[in-house]
Amino acid sequence: xxxxxxxxASVKAHKPALIDLPVIPAFEGDGSIEKxxxxxxxxxxxxxEVSSKTECxxxxxxxxxxxxxxxSTLVKATVEIDTSTSKDILEQVDLAVVEGVxxxxxxxxxxxxxxxxxxxxxxxxxQHLVLVLDKTNIVAxxxxxxxxxxxxxxxxxFIAGPSKTADIEQSLVIGAHGARSMMVILY
Amino acid sequence: MKVAxxxxxxxxxxxxxxxxxxxxxxxxxxxxVAYPTQQTCxxxxxxxxxxxxxxxxxxxxxxxxxxxxxxxxxxxxSCTYHVRKHYDIIEQTPAVQKVRKGVxxxxxxxxxxxxxxxxxxxxxxxxxxxxxCHGQRGLRQANASEITGDKGxxxxxxLKKLKGIEITQLERNDECCGFGGSxxxxxxxxxxxxGQDRIADHVRHGTKVLTGGDMSCLMHLEGIVxxxxxxxxxxxxxxxxxxxxx
Amino acid sequence: MNHPALAEKFAKDFxxxxxxxxxxxxxxxxxxxxxxxxPEFQELRxxxxxxxxxxxSNLDNYLLQFEENARKNGVKVHxxxxxxxxxxxxxxxxxxxxxxxxxxxxxxxxxxxxxxxEECHLNPFLQKNGVEVVDTDLGERIVQFxxxxxxxxxxxxxxxxKEDVGETFHEHLGTxxxxxxxxxxxxxxxxxxxxxxVEADIALTGVNFAVAETGSFxxxxxxxxxxxxxxxxxxxxxxxxxxxxxxxxEHLSVFIRLLARSATGQPVTTYTSHxxxxxxxxxxxxxxxxxxxxxxxxxxDFRNSLKCIRCGACMNTCPVYRRSGGHSYDFxxxxxxxxxxxxxxxxxxxxxxxxxxxxxxxxxxxxxxKIDIHVQLYKWRQVVSKENELPAVKKWGMKGxxxxxxxxxxxxxxxxxxxxxxxxxxxGMTHAKGMNPWAKARELPDAPKQSFKEWYSQNKxx
Numbered sequence: 067x068x069x070x071x072x073x074x075a076s077v078k079a080h081k082p083a084l085i086d087l088p089v090i091p092a093f094e095g096d097g098s099i100e101k102x103x104x105x106x107x108x109x110x111x112x113x114x115e116v117s118s119k120t121e122c123x124x125x126x127x128x129x130x131x132x133x134x135x136x137x138s139t140l141v142k143a144t145v146e147i148d149t150s151t152s153k154d155i156l157e158q159v160d161l162a163v164v165e166g167v168x169x170x171x172x173x174x175x176x177x178x179x180x181x182x183x184x185x186x187x188x189x190x191x192x193q194h195l196v197l198v199l200d201k202t203n204i205v206a207x208x209x210x211x212x213x214x215x216x217x218x219x220x221x222x223x224f225i226a227g228p229s230k231t232a233d234i235e236q237s238l239v240i241g242a243h244g245a246r247s248m249m250v251i252l253y
Numbered sequence: 254m255k256v257a258x259x260x261x262x263x264x265x266x267x268x269x270x271x272x273x274x275x276x277x278x279x280x281x282x283x284x285x286v287a288y289p290t291q292q293t294c295x296x297x298x299x300x301x302x303x304x305x306x307x308x309x310x311x312x313x314x315x316x317x318x319x320x321x322x323x324x325x326x327x328x329x330x331s332c333t334y335h336v337r338k339h340y341d342i343i344e345q346t347p348a349v350q351k352v353r354k355g356v357x358x359x360x361x362x363x364x365x366x367x368x369x370x371x372x373x374x375x376x377x378x379x380x381x382x383x384x385x386c387h388g389q390r391g392l393r394q395a396n397a398s399e400i401t402g403d404k405g406x407x408x409x410x411x412l413k414k415l416k417g418i419e420i421t422q423l424e425r426n427d428e429c430c431g432f433g434g435s436x437x438x439x440x441x442x443x444x445x446x447x448g449q450d451r452i453a454d455h456v457r458h459g460t461k462v463l464t465g466g467d468m469s470c471l472m473h474l475e476g477i478v479x480x481x482x483x484x485x486x487x488x489x490x491x492x493x494x495x496x497x498x499x
Numbered sequence: 500m501n502h503p504a505l506a507e508k509f510a511k512d513f514x515x516x517x518x519x520x521x522x523x524x525x526x527x528x529x530x531x532x533x534x535x536x537x538p539e540f541q542e543l544r545x546x547x548x549x550x551x552x553x554x555x556s557n558l559d560n561y562l563l564q565f566e567e568n569a570r571k572n573g574v575k576v577h578x579x580x581x582x583x584x585x586x587x588x589x590x591x592x593x594x595x596x597x598x599x600x601x602x603x604x605x606x607x608x609x610x611x612x613x614x615x616x617e618e619c620h621l622n623p624f625l626q627k628n629g630v631e632v633v634d635t636d637l638g639e640r641i642v643q644f645x646x647x648x649x650x651x652x653x654x655x656x657x658x659x660x661k662e663d664v665g666e667t668f669h670e671h672l673g674t675x676x677x678x679x680x681x682x683x684x685x686x687x688x689x690x691x692x693x694x695x696x697v698e699a700d701i702a703l704t705g706v707n708f709a710v711a712e713t714g715s716f717x718x719x720x721x722x723x724x725x726x727x728x729x730x731x732x733x734x735x736x737x738x739x740x741x742x743x744x745x746x747x748x749e750h751l752s753v754f755i756r757l758l759a760r761s762a763t764g765q766p767v768t769t770y771t772s773h774x775x776x777x778x779x780x781x782x783x784x785x786x787x788x789x790x791x792x793x794x795x796x797x798x799x800d801f802r803n804s805l806k807c808i809r810c811g812a813c814m815n816t817c818p819v820y821r822r823s824g825g826h827s828y829d830f831x832x833x834x835x836x837x838x839x840x841x842x843x844x845x846x847x848x849x850x851x852x853x854x855x856x857x858x859x860x861x862x863x864x865x866x867x868x869k870i871d872i873h874v875q876l877y878k879w880r881q882v883v884s885k886e887n888e889l890p891a892v893k894k895w896g897m898k899g900x901x902x903x904x905x906x907x908x909x910x911x912x913x914x915x916x917x918x919x920x921x922x923x924x925x926x927g928m929t930h931a932k933g934m935n936p937w938a939k940a941r942e943l944p945d946a947p948k949q950s951f952k953e954w955y956s957q958n959k960x961x
Contacts, residue, residue, distance in 0.1 A: 068578070069578045069579060069580040069584060069789075070578035072580055073562075073578055073580060073741070073787070073789045073793060074559050074562065074563070076789070076793035077558050077559040077562065077741070077793050077796065078559045079797070080793050080794070080796040080797030081555065081556055081557070081558055081559065081796055082555070082556050082799065082802065083556065084553075084556045084557055085549070085552045085553045085555075085556040086549075086553060087549070087550065087553040087746060088545075088546055088549040088550060088553070090546060090749060090750070090752070090753060091542075093539050105766060108766075109765065109766065109769075149778070149779065153697045153731055154697075156731075157693070157697055170767075172537075172756075172766060173756075173759075173765075173766035173767035174766065174767070175767050175771065185730075186726075186730040186778050187726075187727065187730035187731050189726075190723045190726040190727045190730060190770075191696075191727060191730075191731070207752070207756070208751070208752035208755050208756050208767075209749070209752040209753075211752070212748055212749055212751060212752050213749075218713065218715060218748055218773045218775060219773075219775065220572075220775050220776035220778075221772075221773065221774055221775060221776065221778070222772075222773050223726065223770055223771060223772040223773065224755075224767065224770070224771040224772075225769065225770060226766070226767050226768070226769050226770075226771075227769055228769070229721070229722055229723040229769055229770075230721050230722070230769055231637045231638075231685060231721060231722050232654070232721075232763070233636070233637040233638035233641065233654060233655070233656055233685075234637070234641075234656070234659075234661050234664050234681040234684055234685065235522065235659075235660060235661045235664075235681060236522050236525060236526065236654070236657070237661070237681035237682075239681050239682050239685040241685070241686075241689065242637060242685060242688075242689065242721065242722035242723065242724070243635065243689060243692060243693070243696070243722045243723045243724045243727050244722065244723025244724075244726070244727065244769070244770070245723070260951045260952070262904065262910070262914075264951065265914070265950050265951045265952055266914040266917070266918060266946075266950050267918075267944040267945075267946065267947065268944070268947075268951075269947050269949055269950055269951035269953075269954050270947075271951075272951030272954075272955075273951065273954060276955075276959075288955055288959070290907070290952060290955065290956065291907040292907070293904045293905070293906075293907055293910045294904040294910070296901070296904065298897075298900060299897045299900055299901050299904075300877075301858065301877070301880070302854075302880065302884070302889075302893060302897050303853075303854075303880035303881055303882075303883050303884030303889055303893075303897075304881075304884050304889075304894070304897040304898070304901065305881055306881075306884075306885070307897055307898050307900075307901035308901055310901060310902075310905040311901055311904045311905050313905075314904070314905045314907075339877075386857065386858070386859035386860055386861075390859065390860035390861070390863075390864060391860060397861075397864045398531065399531075399816065399861060399864035399865040400541065400864055401535065402531065402535045425524070427861075428818055429818045429857050429859035429861065431818065431857060432857065433856070433857030433858065433859075434857075434858075435854075435893070436854065436856070436857050437937065438936045438937060439503055439854055439893075440502070440503050440506060440819070440854070440855060441503070441507070441936040441937070441939055441940075442503070442506055442507035442510040442511075443503075443506050443507075443510060443819050443822050443823050443855075444857075445939060445940035445941065446510050446516060446822050447818050447819075447822060447857075448940070448941070449940065450520070450822075472944050473941065475942075475944065476937070476940075476941025476942045476943065476944070477940060477941050479941075479942035480940060480941055480942050
């Protein structure tokens, strides 16, 4: 008998009688832009509101003029990235600007599906990250967020603020392995 | 209402005053209290050490001793918790069920059965309350900080009725003292350290009288107070409620 | 292994123990601040507990559903009965990877945090077989350099001070001697590990949650090391204990809301990554591991320990853990949850762990999936005793005590004799530290002349 069969048989023999699956009630909460921005700031991120998506370019020009290698399909890119880009090039990216699809006010997280990442490694290997989000896509909590996503797709991540660690004496350090800073442009 | 008094073994042997104050307080409140003298112990010391099978005969003795009473009142949250929670391993005869249901920690009995509202006592001291875990989390006599930031509970409610009292605001409102039954011997180093840290919290915040609902925690803490020669008087809550002064 | 002895050693350094206790209490307080404002937090705990209870009661079917969906997604699913098989499977996957097979030279693997691989002792096994394994979580990298096991499941290096880390990094990464600034040390690790990420052939991750209805799994990190590793390497191996399953995507919401808040007091981890299909041209493997879990599933008193989502909150809240350190447990998962998981693995070796607790119950109240940890500690104590793993002194002492307490006259007399002895004997003898552990740091209570019972008989008897 293979381990698979052995394990499944053992689980069957050892599991208790079936226990009902609960229904998750609809939890409401504050889904305001203000709440989202406050929480995001609390986790080391930063949000800027603009009146239309076209203003993104201006925001990037203003805030990131010092960065050289910029990857994006939303604003003017200086380095071209696709799914087959080599690690050496990915490693050189200073700034990635990509679009998120749902923002969560209770925790400042933004869902970024694979399709928006350009390359799966990009949002993580870039030195700095900007996520662009339609502010009408901010929901109160994780229950609403998953409801709003049709599918979790092949790969996707909730990203909440910049990369961080507190592994040395619980001192918070921003910029562990991933992005050193994270800005959200709400349009 | 037939009420019996249960004085836990270590209180009987080392803190007879706590027993005397419990009896007097209940009598003052008009309760006719019996004290069956064949009583010994609830059986917790063995059970917490892993020997609950050995405890069974003690459980039976406890039930036999108190089966005739509607309430068994005791100045210990820990013993109460043990009888209610862990007497499930003996046959659940009507007597066993009755005793498990009827056993009450003293303050719970005062508040919820006797409905005591007034305590006409002056107690002009800064009092630090030590919540015993079995009373607090076991019997849910006080809020737990894991669940809510609102402090509160049965003992605190009573204490606040005393005239002139000031309650110490601790850094850790409900951290365990480290007594833990045989833990205080087998894990001596951690046990002692936990107790020292509790006392330090009280010292830092000005406690003059340290009280609580379980003499076992207080025995451990008093042992540290005396060793460190700290100026804190340790009193069981019933001593305060019965009018003793530090 | 003996918890009291290791704990005593740890607690001997008074100031360091203070620091350790306060550091973890700080995390516990962050957790409190993160959960108090959420009105439905207690309800979420109940839901999480019920969802896990349900899943465990139907685990075989969910495992099959998960396997089927994962395979449809192009993910290869493997089954390991124990740690040894798990390690062998991982090595086989590595050796048979298309870009590695037949290749000579070192094989490089980056690994994000997985307590399961610690449990299976994967690192030494792979290293013995020519695979360079680099732990990429900062805390894990620190303890890997030092050749120590993690002392906490969420904060692996929480037992170390920044000076210790500074020395380690000076030795291994060439940071300036005396450098102890966390920011500078983290930057050094970033540079060092970026190199490792780029060079890696294989990335291994743990699994926080696996979703049966989609065959997906979720990995949560703050540093981004899981995604960096996985998305740069050609092969992704995800190792999961079989209890990580949940039925549907909608259930993730409950657990994601609980996990980071309970663990570190954050509203959510920085990265909550959902893996369903491998990227084009790449491989994704899942290794489902039993290693004693089905046995625990069969123990009705202890099965719900399998609900654990490894947040570590019970460690942060435990007054014993905070003052004895993670290494005093000498088990992959320390703290209260470790003390109820370990006896299932080796009752003899871990027989002191269920006693490393005052049964204060804080662990059960803090647990986001409502595992009744302190109740299980009490129950494991009974098992330890039944299986004859108690020290003889305790065992026979308790038997004697029980006999005495069942016989009122013997109890009365025994008490009287003991009290007299305490009164008569000199303090130096009753408080001799070698004889009486109580007296090392504490005075004994005064022994009164009369017990309550004696007083009552004299004053109150009708």
